[in-house]
Amino acid sequence: MIGRIQGILVSKQPPQLLVDVHGVGYEIEAPMSTFYQLPEVAQPVTLHTHLVVREDAQQLYGFASEHERRLFRSLIRVNGVGAKLALAILSGMSADEFARCVHDDDSRALVQLPGVGKKTAERLIMEMRDRLADWESDSPAPADGSAPRPPAAGSQEADREAVSALIALGYKPPEASRMVQSVDSEGRNSEDIIRAALKAAVSR
16 A cells, blocks of 8 residues: 655646656646645655555545545545545545535535535435544645745636646536636636635535
8 A cells, every 4th residue: 555655746737646756657646625735846745645456447546634535535435435526525625624514414515516416415424424523623734845835827728727627526518617717717827726616616
C-alpha cells in the first residue's frame, strides 16, 4: 500500500496530477478540495494517498490532509459509492461541510452533487452518521505548507480547463458549461472558477 507521496508537482489538470518522486512519475487523482491546496507546478508537494487495485487497473488517489483521506475511505465503503463518486463528493463540498450535511440530515445539499440522487443521499446520511459521530472540524494547510496563492488572471483557457474538470467529476458537458458561465471568472485561475461553480451548484 502506498500511503504517502512526497515529491515535485509536475502537472495538474483536475482531477489528475503528476508527482515526480526521484525520477518516478506518479499519476494521482485528487478531489478539488485538494487541488485548492496544491502549490504551483515544479514545487514540492506532499499528499496522503490511497491505492485502489482492480483486475484491470491500479489507481492512486491523493489528499491534502489525513482528514480528507479518512472521509474518502469511509465513503467508498458505502454501498453504491465508488471512488469516482467519492471524489465528486469531496470536490463539491469540504469534508466538514459533508459531515454537517450528514449530522443535519441535509439531503437537499447532497443531491446537488453529480451522481448523488435522493436514494444515494439518504443512504449516505444513514451509513455515514455513525462513522462521523466523532468528526472534528479540520482546516488543512496547503499541501506544500505555504500560504494560499493568489488567483491567476482569468482567461478562456481557464474556463475551458474548468469545464473539462467538471465533466471529469461527473457533470454532463452542457451542465458543466452552464456552471462555469454562471460565475465571474475574471482574475481567477481554473481551480478558483471550479470552486465558485461547485459552491454555487450546491447552494442552489
